[in-house]
Amino acid sequence: MTGHRTNMLLESLKKIVQKTPGAAGSILMGFDGIAVMQYLAPGCEDIDIESAAMEFSFRFIELRKAAQSLDMGDVTDITIKAERQALLCRVLSDDYFVAVLLTDLAHLGRGRWNLRAESADLRADL
Amino acid sequence: MTGHRTNMLLESLKKIVQKTPGAAGSILMGFDGIAVMQYLAPGCEDIDIESAAMEFSFRFIELRKAAQSLDMGDVTDITIKAERQALLCRVLSDDYFVAVLLTDLAHLGRGRWNLRAESADLRADL
Numbered sequence: 030m031t032g033h034r035t036n037m038l039l040e041s042l043k044k045i046v047q048k049t050p051g052a053a054g055s056i057l058m059g060f061d062g063i064a065v066m067q068y069l070a071p072g073c074e075d076i077d078i079e080s081a082a083m084e085f086s087f088r089f090i091e092l093r094k095a096a097q098s099l100d101m102g103d104v105t106d107i108t109i110k111a112e113r114q115a116l117l118c119r120v121l122s123d124d125y126f127v128a129v130l131l132t133d134l135a136h137l138g139r140g141r142w143n144l145r146a147e148s149a150d151l152r153a154d155l
Numbered sequence: 156m157t158g159h160r161t162n163m164l165l166e167s168l169k170k171i172v173q174k175t176p177g178a179a180g181s182i183l184m185g186f187d188g189i190a191v192m193q194y195l196a197p198g199c200e201d202i203d204i205e206s207a208a209m210e211f212s213f214r215f216i217e218l219r220k221a222a223q224s225l226d227m228g229d230v231t232d233i234t235i236k237a238e239r240q241a242l243l244c245r246v247l248s249d250d251y252f253v254a255v256l257l258t259d260l261a262h263l264g265r266g267r268w269n270l271r272a273e274s275a276d277l278r279a280d281l
Contacts, residue, residue, distance in 0.1 A: 102238025105237060110233070114228065138264070
């Protein structure tokens with residue numbers, strides 16, 4: 030991966046977090062659970078977003094398979110909202126997804142919006 | 156289950172579908188994959204929402220376990236958006252969830268809103 034592409038990817042991940050109040054970090058990951066790149070908000074450097082995304086990545090494969098077997102089509106977005114945190118994910122390709130972790134649930138809609146807005150750029154830079 | 160409670164549950168499931176444009180049906184199901192009750196929109200009687208919800212129910216257990224292990228707290232909502240359909244789910248208790256299947260993705264937000272609005276009633280009648 031060239032330096033330019035790396036910068037573009039990081040810029041997109043950063044924008045998702047900066048534009049979403051309550052976002053702790055964002056990550057670009059393969060469905061094999063291997064992280065490509067991540068960005069953590071200032072003060073959130075201790076958050077292990079990689080482990081979180083990895084933990085879900087294998088389960089997302091199962092959800093994608095289920096949706097396909099049910100003729101729902103390819104999965105484009107998965108949202109998991111829990112009591113303290115929410116993980117918003119967008120599928121970028123067969124192999125990659127981008128996720129944002131929210132530690133404040135008030136701006137979930139904005140997070141989803143920003144994730145979608147940056148997806149085209151992320152996809153182009155993959 | 157008494158007739159009164161059955162009617163109340165069905166009424167809630169019906170409201171979710173009727174108030175959400177593009178909703179094909181709604182279902183109340185145990186995480187063991189056993190359906191309690193379902194409502195299908197007129198013209199959608201051939202849609203097998205039970206199989207769809209069942210297919211996901213076991214995977215939802217895995218997502219709930221993952222969220223707990225990551226200290227995200229108990230999962231309250233899961234949204235799976237695919238190309239042709241979306242499944243919106245809300246956890247009602249340790250044992251039950253309610254889901255609405257959308258065959259038109261334009262009103263996902265409204266679906267989530269209605270699901271939440273009826274959850275209190277559904278929970279009370281469980």
